[in-house]
Amino acid sequence: MIRKLNLSLLFLCVSIFIWAPTDAISSESLLQGAHAVSSVMPKSCRACHRGMRMTVTGEEAICLSCHGTDSSRSQMRSRGFLVGQTAELADISAVLAKPYNHPVLTVANVHRQMEKLPEENVSAARHAECVDCHDPHQVAVDAPFRGIPGRRIVNTIVEIEHEYELCYKCHADSANLPGGSTNKRTEFKTSNRSYHPVEGEGANSYVISLKAPYAARADHPGDVSIISCRDCHGNDDPSGPRGPHGSNYEGLLIDAYEMRDGNSESQYAYALCYRCHERNSILGDESFPKHSLHVTGGPSGVGTSCFTCHDAHGSPRYQALIRFNDQVVRPTVTGKLEYKTVSASSRSGSCTLLCHGVEHLDRSY
Ligand code: HEC
Ligand code: HEC
Ligand code: HEC
Ligand code: HEC
Ligand code: HEC
Ligand code: HEC
Ligand code: HEC
Known part of the structure; x- marks a missing residue:
């Protein structure tokens, strides 16, 4: 409750600055990039922070009002939140509805503002919301992760620079990785x-x-x-x-x-x-x-x-x-499963394993 009050207060202050034509600096520092183009989104903060309190939850509905179906977008146009002949915005909700997806549409009320990722709690529910991957205040065309906090170096958090750093926030050292899922950071290590x-x-x-x-x-x-x-x-x-x-x-x-x-x-x-x-x-x-x-x-x-x-x-x-793949390849009857090579360039090696009932005992190539 106290948090929400603070937020509304902050809004009041910021809003006064933004709607005063003389001061462009404060709005610029809070809102930059694709969503700060006033000829396209003239109502600025209100395009997303709507209603009395102007608080938002980080769920996808707000984003999909412009990045969803044509009909929701035309509503935004008719209400003056989105104007001008901008490049046609694509329907992200249709892509999220494909059979293999990030569970943006299916998981709700798990994301928390200012949450710490990678997750440290083993039993925390898994989630991925638009705002986990895109900072609505800074995202820019061709800089989709601008503003997303990345690694902590001593006491400062550096921004994401490479795509993989974003993915590692949920697919590497997370304590709540689902069963069968592996730590991608240890797989891609250059050592x-x-x-x-x-x-x-x-x-x-x-x-x-x-x-x-x-x-x-x-x-x-x-x-x-x-x-x-x-x-x-x-x-x-x-x-x-x-x-x-x-x-x-x-x-x-x-x-x-x-x-x-x-x-x-x-x-x-x-x-x-x-x-x-x-x-x-x-x-x-x-x-x-x-x-x-x-x-x-x-x-x-x-x-x-x-x-x-x-x-x-x-x-x-x-x-x-x-x-x-341990569903197909098994150890030999004596319990051995091994691949041996001489060097990366020799193009020779040998396998000790059981596959389709065929035992390979140090079988070389
Ligand atoms: C494109 C949509 C969008 C616009 C435009 C936008 N915001 Fe936000 N804002 C959000 C979302 C979504 C969150 C919640 C993020 C979360 O839950 O992680 C948020 C969170 C916030 C917060 C909470 C603290 C924080 O930093 O996360 C403040 C304060 C805020 N916005 C202020 C503003 C102000 C002031 C403006 C206008 C200058 C503005 N926002 C414009 C979408 C927007
Ligand atoms: C009022 C309409 C509106 C809302 C609401 C909105 N956006 Fe946008 N968004 C835009 C426009 C317009 C652009 C710029 C598109 C362009 O220039 O091609 C944009 C650009 C983007 C881009 C960069 C796209 C690119 O082409 O690289 C991302 C990512 C994005 N928005 C994510 C979000 C997220 C996440 C939210 C919700 C927190 C959100 N948007 C809410 C209108 C909106
Ligand atoms: C798991 C992370 C993740 C989530 C969740 C996510 N995005 Fe993205 N999104 C990305 C990445 C990464 C790219 C950039 C891909 C590229 O440039 O190849 C992207 C690109 C985009 C683009 C630009 C598409 C284009 O072709 O120009 C838009 C718009 C966008 N996202 C909006 C959204 C919205 C709206 C949501 C929520 C409904 C969302 N994204 C959820 C990671 C995510
Ligand atoms: C905020 C957390 C988050 C981020 C960031 C994130 N993901 Fe995910 N991802 C998830 C969740 C949650 C799932 C659903 C399955 C699970 O729990 O792992 C998922 C599923 C996936 C799957 C499908 C797995 C399967 O079994 O089919 C792939 C592939 C994937 N993510 C790749 C990526 C890539 C690539 C990035 C970076 C661009 C990324 N993710 C960023 C949370 C995230
Ligand atoms: C050369 C292609 C390729 C690249 C590059 C790649 N992946 Fe994958 N990924 C796959 C394939 C194929 C699968 C399915 C087979 C499997 O699970 O190993 C997969 C599966 C996954 C899964 C689901 C399995 C699990 O362990 O949860 C996740 C998550 C994932 N990849 C994340 C990533 C991330 C993050 C990156 C970048 C750091 C990445 N992948 C780069 C090909 C790739
Ligand atoms: C986007 C391009 C891309 C895709 C897709 C891709 N690879 Fe590769 N692959 C590469 C590159 C680049 C290298 C060179 C790595 C190096 O220099 O050691 C490589 C190397 C390899 C190597 C040799 C690695 C070594 O250290 O000897 C194997 C094996 C391999 N890939 C298998 C696969 C398999 C299997 C798939 C499909 C699941 C796949 N690749 C998909 C780009 C790709
Ligand atoms: C029975 C096991 C096996 C299967 C199945 C297999 N590979 Fe390989 N592959 C190997 C081994 C072993 C090597 C290393 C050979 C050497 O250099 O000694 C290799 C090497 C490679 C390389 C690196 C050298 C090169 O060709 O550039 C690539 C790439 C590759 N495999 C891709 C594939 C792809 C793609 C498939 C599926 C279409 C596949 N492999 C199926 C065992 C396999």
């Missing part, structure tokens, strides 16, 4: 044996299957050697709004990725990987000489997924993102 190059350049200096513009290291102008969460996670519709709001593909992925065992290989089944890794190189056994046999299944035509052997994020223990 790991192998990792997809999100935090820094990769561990392998010759990844033969890579397609342009990607290069294992940026040696030539135009080479890209770093990728981002958004290169794999996000909207499956390339012409729709960008961002990890929702997708028709499992894992909130931008493209298809068949993770189950026992499928036939196709461009579609592993489309996500084939965006950046040449299909002909993988099936042509240019690196792992048994790729084709495992992925296509040889004469049987029943192969196994990349997911059976590779982790899409990183592998603390093995080269080449090797991490066996």
Whole structure:
């Protein structure tokens, strides 16, 4: 109650400044970026802080009044909150309603203002609201996380600089990670044996299957050697709004990725990987000489997924993102499960494991 009163008081003060035409400085410092353009949002704070108290909760309804359906947007236009011929705003609610999504629409009343993330309470409910990822007072076109607090360095909180820092707030050291979910920070660590190059350049200096513009290291102008969460996670519709709001593909992925065992290989089944890794190189056994046999299944035509052997994020223990899917790959009868390699460039190694009833005892390639 005291908090709410304080907020209303603060509003009163700020509002006086904002509506006094002589003082633009205070409004500028509170509201910057995309929502501060007065020719588009002439009612400033009131576009979101409505009603008597002008308090808002951080739930999505306010945002979706402009970033939702055409009909809610035209209501905002008719009430004068949104004016001018701005670029057409996209319907984020339709993307959030896709089968794999951030639970913005489905989880309510969990987000708290000024909450501390990563979450430290093991039993805290999980959530993701628009305002966890976008600061409504500072967000700018092409700077979607401006203003979102990131890591704490001694006593100051630095702002998010890279996308992965935002994601780590809920997918890394959170005490309330759901069962089956893993700490993404430990998977992408550049001190790991192998990792997809999100935090820094990769561990392998010759990844033969890579397609342009990607290069294992940026040696030539135009080479890209770093990728981002958004290169794999996000909207499956390339012409729709960008961002990890929702997708028709499992894992909130931008493209298809068949993770189950026992499928036939196709461009579609592993489309996500084939965006950046040449299909002909993988099936042509240019690196792992048994790729084709495992992925296509040889004469049987029943192969196994990349997911059976590779982790899409990183592998603390093995080269080449090797991490066996324990639903498919088991230890041998003597309890051994191991992948051995000589060096990253030797293209030889051996496996000790049990897969489809076939025992591999130090089977080498
Ligand atoms: C685009 C929508 C939007 C606009 C415009 C906006 N706000 Fe906010 N504001 C919010 C939301 C949403 C929250 C709650 C954030 C949360 O729950 O984490 C908030 C929270 C606040 C808070 C609470 C403390 C804080 O910093 O989070 C204050 C104070 C505030 N706004 C002041 C203002 C003022 C003053 C203006 C105009 C200069 C303004 N806001 C314009 C959406 C907006
Ligand atoms: C009154 C209408 C209105 C409301 C309410 C509103 N926005 Fe916006 N928002 C806009 C406009 C207009 C832009 C600028 C779009 C442009 O220039 O392309 C924008 C831009 C954005 C962008 C940057 C988009 C980009 O293209 O990169 C984000 C992110 C965003 N808003 C999130 C939010 C969130 C989160 C809320 C709720 C707290 C919210 N908005 C509430 C009108 C609104
Ligand atoms: C404020 C917290 C929060 C932030 C920040 C956040 N997420 Fe999430 N994310 C969630 C929650 C909650 C879920 C629902 C499943 C769960 O509890 O993990 C989820 C689900 C996902 C899923 C789907 C998981 C599945 O099993 O299908 C992916 C992928 C994902 N997030 C990626 C990201 C990426 C990439 C970022 C950064 C751009 C990000 N998240 C930022 C909270 C967050
Ligand atoms: C090269 C593609 C790729 C990149 C880059 C990538 N992911 Fe993923 N991610 C996947 C795939 C494929 C899956 C589904 C298989 C799995 O669970 O490992 C997945 C699953 C997930 C899940 C659900 C499983 C879980 O443990 O909760 C989350 C959350 C997630 N990723 C977050 C992230 C974040 C955060 C980043 C960036 C720091 C990121 N991913 C970067 C491909 C990628
Ligand atoms: C957005 C582009 C992109 C996508 C999508 C992608 N990769 Fe990669 N991948 C890279 C880059 C860049 C490297 C080079 C890393 C390096 O330099 O070590 C790489 C390297 C690898 C490596 C070798 C790592 C090492 O250290 O030897 C493996 C294995 C791999 N990717 C598997 C996959 C699989 C499986 C998928 C699909 C789930 C996938 N990739 C999707 C860009 C991508
Ligand atoms: C888990 C984090 C997360 C949540 C929750 C989230 N967003 Fe986003 N959003 C992002 C990221 C990351 C991007 C930028 C993607 C990019 O640039 O590739 C983005 C992009 C956007 C854009 C720009 C789209 C474009 O193509 O220009 C808008 C508008 C937007 N978000 C609004 C919202 C609204 C409104 C909500 C709540 C209803 C919301 N977002 C919830 C992470 C999130
Ligand atoms: C049976 C296990 C297995 C399966 C299934 C598998 N791989 Fe591999 N992959 C390996 C091994 C082992 C290596 C390391 C070979 C070496 O360098 O010694 C490797 C290396 C790689 C590399 C790094 C070298 C290069 O080619 O650039 C990429 C990328 C890769 N795999 C992608 C894939 C993709 C994509 C799929 C699914 C279409 C897949 N793999 C399926 C075991 C597998």
